[in-house]
Amino acid sequence: MDPANNSWPSGRSCAVSVSIDVLGDALVARGNGPDRPLKHRSSARYGLYEGAARLLDVLTARGLPADWYFTAAAAADRPHLAERVSSVGHGIGFHCLPMESRDDRARHRLARDLAGGRALLHAITGQPVEGFRMTSSDWHPGVPEHAVDAGFRWSSSLVVDDVPFWLGTSGLLEIPVRHEWDLAQYLAFNLQPAFPPGQGRIASSRTVFGNLRAEIAGAARWGTSVVLRLPADVAGTPARAAAIGDLLDWALAQNAWMCSHRDLLDRCHAGPPDPQPHAYDRFLAWRAEVA
Amino acid sequence: MTGPGRVCLAFDLDGPAGDQLLSGRLWDNPSHFCLGAYGPDRAVPRLIELLAELGIRATFFTPGWVAERWPKLIAELAAAGHELAGHGHRHEDLSVLDPARQRDVLARGRAAVADAAGAEVSGFRAPSGEITTRTLELLVELGYSYSSSLRDRDRAYRHECGLVEVPTKTLFDDYAYFAYHTGPDYPAGLDRVASYSDTFEAWADEMRLGCRAGAVSATIWHPKVIATPGRLHHLETMLRQLSADPDVRFGTCSDVAEEVPDGSGEQ
Numbered sequence: 001m002d003p004a005n006n007s008w009p010s011g012r013s014c015a016v017s018v019s020i021d022v023l024g025d026a027l028v029a030r031g032n033g034p035d036r037p038l039k040h041r042s043s044a045r046y047g048l049y050e051g052a053a054r055l056l057d058v059l060t061a062r063g064l065p066a067d068w069y070f071t072a073a074a075a076a077d078r079p080h081l082a083e084r085v086s087s088v089g090h091g092i093g094f095h096c097l098p099m100e101s102r103d104d105r106a107r108h109r110l111a112r113d114l115a116g117g118r119a120l121l122h123a124i125t126g127q128p129v130e131g132f133r134m135t136s137s138d139w140h141p142g143v144p145e146h147a148v149d150a151g152f153r154w155s156s157s158l159v160v161d162d163v164p165f166w167l168g169t170s171g172l173l174e175i176p177v178r179h180e181w182d183l184a185q186y187l188a189f190n191l192q193p194a195f196p197p198g199q200g201r202i203a204s205s206r207t208v209f210g211n212l213r214a215e216i217a218g219a220a221r222w223g224t225s226v227v228l229r230l231p232a233d234v235a236g237t238p239a240r241a242a243a244i245g246d247l248l249d250w251a252l253a254q255n256a257w258m259c260s261h262r263d264l265l266d267r268c269h270a271g272p273p274d275p276q277p278h279a280y281d282r283f284l285a286w287r288a289e290v291a
Numbered sequence: 292m293t294g295p296g297r298v299c300l301a302f303d304l305d306g307p308a309g310d311q312l313l314s315g316r317l318w319d320n321p322s323h324f325c326l327g328a329y330g331p332d333r334a335v336p337r338l339i340e341l342l343a344e345l346g347i348r349a350t351f352f353t354p355g356w357v358a359e360r361w362p363k364l365i366a367e368l369a370a371a372g373h374e375l376a377g378h379g380h381r382h383e384d385l386s387v388l389d390p391a392r393q394r395d396v397l398a399r400g401r402a403a404v405a406d407a408a409g410a411e412v413s414g415f416r417a418p419s420g421e422i423t424t425r426t427l428e429l430l431v432e433l434g435y436s437y438s439s440s441l442r443d444r445d446r447a448y449r450h451e452c453g454l455v456e457v458p459t460k461t462l463f464d465d466y467a468y469f470a471y472h473t474g475p476d477y478p479a480g481l482d483r484v485a486s487y488s489d490t491f492e493a494w495a496d497e498m499r500l501g502c503r504a505g506a507v508s509a510t511i512w513h514p515k516v517i518a519t520p521g522r523l524h525h526l527e528t529m530l531r532q533l534s535a536d537p538d539v540r541f542g543t544c545s546d547v548a549e550e551v552p553d554g555s556g557e558q
Contacts, residue, residue: 016553019308050392085322102319110412135473135474136322136473137320137322137323137473137474138474139320139321139322140319140321141319148408151483157363158321158322158325158331159322159326159472159473160322160325160326161325161329161333162333162519162520178519179472179473179484180471180519180521185471185481185483185484186483194390196480196481196482196483197321197476197479197480197481198478198479198480198481198482199480200480200481200482200483201483202483202487203483203484204486206486207483207485207486210486210487210488211484211487211521212487213487213520214487214525215519215520215521215524216521216524217521217524218519218520218523218524219520219521221520221523221524221527222337222520224520263518267474270409273355278325279324279328279329280321280325282328283321283324283325283328284321286318286360287318290315290318291318
């Protein structure tokens, strides 16, 4: 799908999808028993206890779809949360943990993780698990084939574009994200260990939601798509969740198509082929030239 | 330069060129490649459309490697009346290269851009890193007439070697406000993306008051950064407002360079 060919359903101006990352504390938990550090872990678990439910309420009040990307650990920790999200019709996707290295062993482990995560989420929710998300910089040229082998039909991982595109000839669709749509980029903070590494100040709500409104206005102007990326632990506080609700109301007023990632997959299957190869295809071709 | 100032919309059309291309790591990082290719693939066509609507000509500093890989786009930019200028071949840090290697990079980059544009290339902007007095001398030797790399003046001036400098300012670099990526991390501490409205308001103030003060406001904008839909929303608003201001004149960097009197020696 190419922006020049974009025609969203019913004359809508752009596509806006909501994605929620439910990571839990898989990235921060260290140690076991009474000596296990609790403070950092507790911040990460806020999404499991409070944030996810509040974001679900925001969506339910507006009748809007969303895609929820659970880590295996978060889904196993709170299976009733994944069940509840699934039972009201939202999409369930798998969120891979970042790779600790880029060697061949780690790459093969990724293939196993994709299959295992999908099976776990399917067992908990009973619904097909067709999408996954992973760290963009962990992506390597073999990922699409691994993902298709594991049964996935789309990824929402690469921070590269503002319209969905097919990943080579793998049959896997990429629904790309961008850092400027990610609330973690603006709002995530931890004192020790430091995050972000330079400990830049938490952005003001005026900056975050002003920028996001500009993103949706720009998408409407140029016919592109926006994938809002909401980490449940960061985005699900009372005031931020309310501001997200206001943003979604505003997007509806801009005549945006509020869609799920499955909707985007169906749309791309039905749409015309790209008039020119996507950058991803050229990457594969030019990479072969220099090899 | 005397008289009113100018706003030069100057873009560094880097595409995926840069450190990752130079080291070869780019070819194991499809994400970084595609983020770079977003500039020529998505962003520049939008800029061509918007600038045509506004009747503004701009300057695109382009590495030769990008011109070789996207020749049709470069020809479209030239046909739309924009200036194409040099930016190294693969976005090299010239200061770490010996004079012979610098000469090769500058000549090769200039030839590639000129071939794709079907036009002479007179301008140059330093890619990442530094340039030296030797670089300026090589630019003259190779036929470049101006550089837009240094940040020491408000007005264009001539170096002792005869090359014109169209100065810019770090405050006009969109990387300082908006660029953000991981693996490799930028900025190094992953500081937040700035407020779009605050940033464009600050730029508009500098451009408006700069024109009244006779200053050149030459931007360091990267299509892949500045021409995302959300930032274009603000850019379009800002350019429409500036276009309606009788004190604001737009022009290419070449337009400004040509206004500098002949004769060598720093002025």
